[in-house]
Amino acid sequence: AQTVTQSQPEMSVQEAETVTLSCTYDTSESDYYLFWYKQPPSRQMILVIRQEAYKQQNATENRFSVNFQKAAKSFSLKISDSQLGDAAMYFCAYRSAWSISNFGNEKLTFGTGTRLTIIP
Amino acid sequence: EPEVTQTPSHQVTQMGQEVILRCVPISNHLYFYWYRQILGQKVEFLVSFYNNEISEKSEIFDDQFSVERPDGSNFTLKIRSTKLEDSAMYFCASRAMNTEAFFGQGTRLTVV
Numbered sequence: 280a281q282t283v284t285q286s287q288p289e290m291s292v293q294e295a296e297t298v299t300l301s302c303t304y305d306t307s308e309s310d311y312y313l314f315w316y317k318q319p320p321s322r323q324m325i326l327v328i329r330q331e332a333y334k335q336q337n338a339t340e341n342r343f344s345v346n347f348q349k350a351a352k353s354f355s356l357k358i359s360d361s362q363l364g365d366a367a368m369y370f371c372a373y374r375s376a377w378s379i380s381n382f383g384n385e386k387l388t389f390g391t392g393t394r395l396t397i398i399p
Numbered sequence: 400e401p402e403v404t405q406t407p408s409h410q411v412t413q414m415g416q417e418v419i420l421r422c423v424p425i426s427n428h429l430y431f432y433w434y435r436q437i438l439g440q441k442v443e444f445l446v447s448f449y450n451n452e453i454s455e456k457s458e459i460f461d462d463q464f465s466v467e468r469p470d471g472s473n474f475t476l477k478i479r480s481t482k483l484e485d486s487a488m489y490f491c492a493s494r495a496m497n498t499e500a501f502f503g504q505g506t507r508l509t510v511v
Contacts, residue, residue, distance in 0.1 A: 314499070324442070324502035370442060386432065386455060387500065389442040390509055 281306045281373050285390035292361045294399050299346075300356045300393045302371030310376035313347065313354045314387070318368040327369070330354065332376070357396075368396045401425045404504035405491050412481055412510055420476045420506045424493030431474045432492040432500060433466065435459065442490065448474065481510045 282305045292298035304313070315327040330338045330347050337345050342359045360366055371390040404423040412418050433445040444459055447454040448466055465477045474493070478485055488507050492500040 289501045300406075312499075321504070322436075324490060324492075324505075326499055329499060372442075385430075386444040386447055387434075387442075388444070391441045 281308070281311075281375070281388050283371050283373050283388055283390035284370055285393050287393045288391070289394045289396070291396040291398055292358075294363060295360055297357060297359045298361055298395065299394065300369050300371075302354045302356070302390055304352050304354065304371070304373050306352070306373065306388075308375055312374045312376065313345075314372040314374070315343070315345070315356045316370045316372055316389075317365075318370060318392070319332060319366070324370075328354075328356065361397050363397050363399065368392045368394050401501075403491055403493055403501050403503035405489075405506050407506060408504065409507045410509070412508070414483060414510055415480050418478050418481055420478075420489050420508070422474045422476075422491030422493075422503055423472055424474055424491070425495075425501055426472070428493035428495050428498075428501075430454075431468070434487040434490040434492065434502075435477045436490065436505075437484075438487070439448075443474065445476070445489075456488075474476075478508075481508075483510050486508050486510045 286301045311332045313330045315324045317327050328338050328340045328343050330345050337347050344357045370392045372387045374385050374387050383390045407420045413427050431448040434442050435445050436442045444457050446456040446460045463479045486509050488505045490505045491503040494500040
């Protein structure tokens with residue numbers, strides 16, 4: 280079974296600065312997807328960024344980028360130019376790639392989350 | 400933009416009562432999921448549903464839980480006899496063949 284570990288329960292960053300959230304995972308699979316989800320106080324789960332394991336290039340979405348180290352099983356999220364609206368819980372998540380054996384079963388496995396506070 | 404809709408947003412129920420949490424997935428999606436998040440804890444997978452049957456379920460999803468897609472648009476989670484420890488946020492999610500999962504806004508279930 281896959282596991283996802285987020286070792287930073289809380290982080291804070293000054294507005295406009297850069298912050299990096301850490302995530303490690305454990306899997307025996309070679310093909311999979313990794314995600315960062317944001318959960319603001321409204322508690323809705325919002326997809327921030329996605330990384331395919333077969334791609335060496337790190338994913339970026341505007342101010343959000345990842346550092347994907349497949350051999351180290353590490354997947355960190357960097358938020359540049361932090362804004363007050365970035366304050367939220369951030370969850371790292373893992374999903375197996377599609378295969379005949381798990382067709383329809385591609386559930387997400389989440390880490391325990393990191394609460395990010397933005398200091399004005 | 401299409402979205403997953405969950406109702407109600409908050410449900411309070413007495414221990415031992417049955418509750419039904421409702422979800423309307425995005426219309427062309429094929430895979431449906433329920434997840435649970437106990438306050439302050441991580442989001443946990445409950446069950447996945449495809450082609451009108453359960454694809455996978457977790458250890459949490461015991462005989463007290465059931466899911467149904469009664470009319471081709473709604474996707475429901477039923478808890479037959481609620482316990483205090485069922486109090487949590489319940490998220491519905493759906494996805495198409497080639498998309499990621501879209502989550503609803505959640506239903507907060509409080510068992511008293």
